[in-house]
């Protein structure tokens with residue numbers, strides 16, 4: 001938590017909002033949050049980002065977003081995931097975006113005319129999400145500052161794999177969801193970005209034989225194993241994957257290098273090879289393929305659990 005950011009936030013827990021009174025506490029809260037120029041912090045207990053430095057600012061996430069912007073053909077994954085939430089059927093369109101990051105989903109929700117709130121553990125991310133124009137709260141998914149059954153739709157996109165106590169987080173997502181509402185939880189599959197992972201492993205294994213890249217989104221909470229924890233909280237959990245999975249087509253090795261640099265703090269402690277060497281190896285190998293074949297292709301395997 002960066003002090004200069006923290007100073008700009010007001011403690012939700014000490015403010016006079018009542019989160020549990022009135023006919024629609026969530027709507028009241030959103031109204032109050034939205035009409036105030038202040039931003040809100042709800043930290044009943046201190047929780048650290050995991051890994052600590054990964055999301056202090058949006059820069060690592062932006063490097064990965066830039067990578068996905070090289071998809072051919074372009075696939076609107078955010079729109080696809082929102083489409084799973086039956087937003088048109090929700091009475092008031094009130095959506096909670098949990099782990100909202102720099103606001104990609106909030107921006108899409110704003111453009112679709114929905115009212116939403118974003119929560120994230122990182123002040124840096126929330127600062128970047130301000131341009132989406134929706135109210136923001138600094139909070140932990142494992143302790144959401146909203147009363148029961150507050151939201152018609154709850155999103156948890158690409159974030160549960162960073163959370164240590166996932167059963168508690170899943171129960172919190174369920175608790176704040178209205179009866180009949182939909183929670184959409186996005187993550188990746190085991191084969192996600194196999195072509196890039198192969199090059200990273202090739203580099204690290206020059207120093208650390210047999211090293212395997214165990215990405216949190218492909219191993220800790222993935223399309224293959226994520227349903228188990230969600231079923232502890234939700235009666236109905238179904239997995240949906242896009243018909244045409246997105247493929248990134250690179251003609252610039254630096255975009256792959258920037259992606260690999262952005263994940264250093266996940267892996268550097270697992271090898272003595274400086275991560276900068278891994279980055280350089282990947283950049284060189286991607287450029288070689290581009291030189292020989294005109295492009296370097298990476299397939300994404302992402303999907304969503306639709307939970308009710």
Ligand SMILES: C[S@@+](CC[C@H](N)C(=O)[O-])C[C@H]1O[C@@H](n2cnc3c(N)ncnc32)[C@H](O)[C@@H]1O
Nearest residue numbers: 055099100101120121122140141157158159162
């Ligand atoms: C991979 S980013 C995804 C951001 C956004 N959902 C998206 O898909 O573009 C993961 C986000 O989850 C946030 N996060 C991690 N642990 C969290 C927690 N315990 N509670 C709330 N947010 C958390 C991080 O700060 C980061 O912004």
